[in-house]
Amino acid sequence: MKQLEMLVIGFGGMGSYHARGLIKEAENVNVFGVYDIDSKKRSAAQSEGFNVYETLEEALADKKIEAVLIATPNDSHHDLAVTALKAGKHVMCEKPVMMSSDELESVLAVAEKENKTFMVHQNRRWDDDFLIIRELYQNKSIGDLFQLESRVHGANGIPGDWRHLKEQGGGMLLDWGVHLLDQMLFMVDSPVKSVAADLSFVLGDEVDDGFITYLTFENGVRALIEVGTSNFVKLPRWYAKGIEGTAIIEDWDLSGRLVKQTGEIDHHNLTPIQAGQGLTKTMAPPSEEATTTLPLPKITADFDEIYANFYDCIRNGATPIVKNTEVMTILKLIESIFEAHEKQTVLHF
Ligand code: NAD
Numbered sequence: 001m002k003q004l005e006m007l008v009i010g011f012g013g014m015g016s017y018h019a020r021g022l023i024k025e026a027e028n029v030n031v032f033g034v035y036d037i038d039s040k041k042r043s044a045a046q047s048e049g050f051n052v053y054e055t056l057e058e059a060l061a062d063k064k065i066e067a068v069l070i071a072t073p074n075d076s077h078h079d080l081a082v083t084a085l086k087a088g089k090h091v092m093c094e095k096p097v098m099m100s101s102d103e104l105e106s107v108l109a110v111a112e113k114e115n116k117t118f119m120v121h122q123n124r125r126w127d128d129d130f131l132i133i134r135e136l137y138q139n140k141s142i143g144d145l146f147q148l149e150s151r152v153h154g155a156n157g158i159p160g161d162w163r164h165l166k167e168q169g170g171g172m173l174l175d176w177g178v179h180l181l182d183q184m185l186f187m188v189d190s191p192v193k194s195v196a197a198d199l200s201f202v203l204g205d206e207v208d209d210g211f212i213t214y215l216t217f218e219n220g221v222r223a224l225i226e227v228g229t230s231n232f233v234k235l236p237r238w239y240a241k242g243i244e245g246t247a248i249i250e251d252w253d254l255s256g257r258l259v260k261q262t263g264e265i266d267h268h269n270l271t272p273i274q275a276g277q278g279l280t281k282t283m284a285p286p287s288e289e290a291t292t293t294l295p296l297p298k299i300t301a302d303f304d305e306i307y308a309n310f311y312d313c314i315r316n317g318a319t320p321i322v323k324n325t326e327v328m329t330i331l332k333l334i335e336s337i338f339e340a341h342e343k344q345t346v347l348h349f
Pocket residue numbers: 009010011012013014015035036037038041070071072073074076094095096121122123160175
């Protein structure tokens with residue numbers, strides 16, 4: 001079938017990554033052209049051999065272009081998406097999809113009216129570290145996972161320019177938070193029951209430079225999600241507790257392990273250890289016979305790559321892997337996290 005010709009809107013960090021890599025490597029999808037509001041970015045794209053449009057109108061008027069990727073600052077997603085959909089183009093939009101659930105509602109209404117595919121690039125559903133935790137969650141190899149801790153820690157503060165500004169959708173909750181929340185809700189097959197949140201403003205920006213949120217799900221699972229940008233020592237990317245074991249993934253390099261209970265722990269005959277200025281049985285390591293240490297499983301996604309799926313949705317009416325209802329739930333959850341922080345209260349649903 002005919003390949004899908006795409007326009008990349010925004011040739012910054014992420015747009016150029018799509019143009020040079022993600023779209024280029026995808027079967028049946030092609031970068032037909034690039035548009036950026038900044039002439040320097042347009043020149044950069046041109047010097048790399050991309051077909052560059054001087055104006056958005058000119059690009060969207062090109063009948064050969066069937067779909068656009070929106071990879072511009074967050075506050076511009078809404079208007080660009082509406083303009084592209086009304087020009088008859090399908091849309092792949094970078095995360096966070098919009099600044100608010102109201103904005104998303106308005107875009108989805110246009111997509112429906114124009115009968116065009118609108119999909120969000122929630123690419124971290126394909127991250128190997130996440131897929132490992134999801135496999136443990138689904139296949140219960142360390143028993144039911146009941147507590148999940150998902151963290152990303154950096155020490156570089158908030159990068160760039162627009163990410164510092166509220167009106168442009170800056171801050172870490174909208175930036176990294178949307179990825180970690182998307183992973184968690186894609187994995188845990190149960191509605192969120194309550195939300196507690198604490199946003200951090202230690203670096204003096206008008207937007208959050210990190211946050212901790214604690215979610216409880218109706219099925220009893222609890223999740224802590226944390227993003228930090230002033231963490232000179234990182235905590236592990238994932239720490240997951242199951243009924244029969246614990247999993248740790250240190251980083252995106254997938255270093256980590258599972259420790260699984262294999263035998264009975266004799267609660268009556270524990271040997272105390274010296275701990276600081278005291279003795280403890282409770283915190284003594286379980287006996288070697290009672291546990292085994294295993295490598296993390298190797299996992300590949302059991303669902304298509306995002307551009308393969310985007311193509312399939314447009315050409316064959318396939319079901320989107322990133323569903324707009326899911327994206328809406330995440331945006332509403334983000335709004336609840338802001339509210340829980342502002343009111344310093346736990347929100348119950
Ligand atoms: P960036 O600042 O590096 O690039 C943005 C580009 O958009 C710039 O070249 C700018 O000139 C251009 N631009 C701004 N307004 C425009 C407009 N109205 N029309 C056309 N071009 C315009 O930002 P970035 O880091 O590439 O982020 C862009 C988007 O990608 C954001 O929504 C961000 O959240 C998302 N992103 C996603 C991931 C991911 O892993 N999915 C990673 C990074 C960024």
